[in-house]
Amino acid sequence: MASNLKSLSDYSDKNITDMGKKKFAIVVSEWNEEVTESLYQGAYETLIANGVSKDNIIKKMVPGSFELSMGAQWMAQIEEIDAVICLGCVIQGETRHFDFICDAVAHGITNVSLKYNKPVIFGVLTPNTQKQALDRAGGKHGNKGDEAAITAVKMLGF
Template sequence: MKVLEGDFTVRDVRIALVATRFNAFIVDSLLEGALDTLRRHGVPDERLDVVKAPGAYELPLVVSRLAKSGRYDGIIALGCVIRGGTAHFEYVAGECAKGLGQAMMQHELPIAFGVLTTETIEQAIERAGTKAGNKGAEAALSTLEMISLLRKL
């Protein structure tokens, strides 16, 4: 039996991190967590590009354009959508998730979903580096593992 799985030791990777400006007080922590993780796993700054998008709704278009460029081995999408008193949350979060999934499949490129979808600001803060860890760091690890796995397939 042969088992294939990725690891975190990929070399010569180029990664784009797309972070939203909306809810920057949360997303900036996700971005720092992702960058720290990538650096700790040997990815030098000159192989990393950070792109700022207005909000989560715009992430899929920006990510798709970067994927289409062929310059990247993986992309990390970072954002934060916090539920409010209207249905706006469902539309933004749903279209963001659907669009990022479509981009990943269309371009056959690892695209990590580092977009927080929380009920409260407190939950977002917990997932951006406090009680619940840093979901940006987790997205970075997922990206490295997927790049490694795809190279083995």
């Protein structure tokens, strides 16, 4: 469902189990920092609200969204990490760079999840404009960080 029809911050409590002992890594892109830091805050607060201890949330920064896959792999290979949340923002520009980056990141994150058999969540915004990104990073359409965090929680309750 499009985020203009449903808030990214709304979710049901189905498949949510005790997260008290679960450990999460959140890998955040430095590029578009205003957006990605808001995504991080949303993810962090959602994890805390669902019983995850502050000590069980590890934040790691990578230069851009392209590097999210490698950052996710480095975190996923740590046995104690139960799930990895990847947060980034790639804004459409005038060239095909957007298409190459988004495709590579989506495939990379999926491959890491399958390789390590643990949830590695795609929390990457792919808007046309900065305004659309901000609307989905805590603005009028909610926060994709919330959605990414609750997806990780639900996958661990699968």
